[in-house]
Amino acid sequence: MNKSGFLFGLFLLVLFFVWYLYRPFLLPISIASLLSIATSSLYSYFDKKYKSPMIKAVILTVILGLIFFAPIVYALNALAHFVNNFDVSFIEKIVKLKNQLVLPEYLGFVKPYIKDFLENINVASLSSNIFKYATMILKGSAGFVKDMVIILVFYFFVNLYAKQLLEYLKDVLPFEKNSSFFTEISSVMNIVFYSTLITAIFEGALFAIIAVIYGYNGLLFGILYGFASLIPVVGGLLLWLPLSLYQYSTGDSFGAFVIAGYSIVVISFIADTLIKPFIIDYVNEKAVKTPSNISPLVIFFAMLAGLTTFGFWGVIIGPAITTFFISFLKIYHKVLHEED
DSSP: OOHHHHHHHHHHHHHHHHHHHHGGGHHHHHHHHHHHHHTHHHHHHHHHHOOOHHHHHHHHHHHHIIIIIHHHHHHHHHHHHHHHTOOTHHHHHHHHGGGGOOOOGGGGGGHHHHHHHHHTOOHHHHHHHHHHHHHHHHHHHHHHHHHHHHHHHHHHHHHHTHHHHHHHHHHHSSSOTTOHHHHHHHHHHHHHHHHHHHHHHHHHHHHHHHHHHTTSOHHHHHHHHHHHTTSSTTTTHHHHHHHHHHHHHTTOHHHHHHHHHHIIIIIIIIIIIIIHHHHHHHIIIIISSSOOOSOHHHHHHHHHHHHHHHGGGHHHHHHHHHHHHHHHHHHHHHHHHHHO
């Protein structure tokens, strides 16, 4: 038997068993690796300050944990408290107030639609659905927290051996060591990570302001809105609509419309539609070491597709897959020209 053929067959067999052994952790490992690439500029910053790989890995893991893990744990505790203390009477108040609805004259045209909506509310059904979905969120979030812990563990080890892993990949992959392949992927992942983080914090802070004005927990609603803003299409609607309805149930119809109007105009239109592209451009030009040549629009649609397909972590996976594809196309084009 051919020696190289035997070794290749043996390698495939070992690869299969490695895949079978680690398949429950493949997604967390992939996400941890992508997050490591996305925070490579932070790694470079701490690399100049600290020589110990252990210190750098610990600092980066703590930062990532504080960014994602701590807010999620806080939000889950608050959600559990909400479920345990949920008052069904606020839904009944909303329905009863349909005949007392007072709107400014210029908004009078929407009154019949609001009344129809309120009349169609089934209190028992809606209350049941709220409990059902809240329970589903809590159950799903328990799995999410477990995945987050695994991701943090792998993220720590990826950063601990970052330099060795990068050098090994450069030696194994058939690319030139100074190839733009690694730089392009790193740049795009940095842009996605920082622009998403800044946008979520920015929009969450804006929503926290209106929540505090009306006496709600600004920190909780800011965190929830920041994560909700990552969801395609509906996004912040999942937060401002229930809050405005609750405000309406207290008899403050003006406050309810202020919350809804503020969320639609200031956050959804001005912040998300107008300011967000500038944030992506700024991160691309100023915050990353090597600006990416990939259009911000492509990055945006990659994030949207990733969120739709993979859920929360799609914001990292979507742009990574897109960047790999574009980079391979560039390499393939270059190889074809070299052969000619």
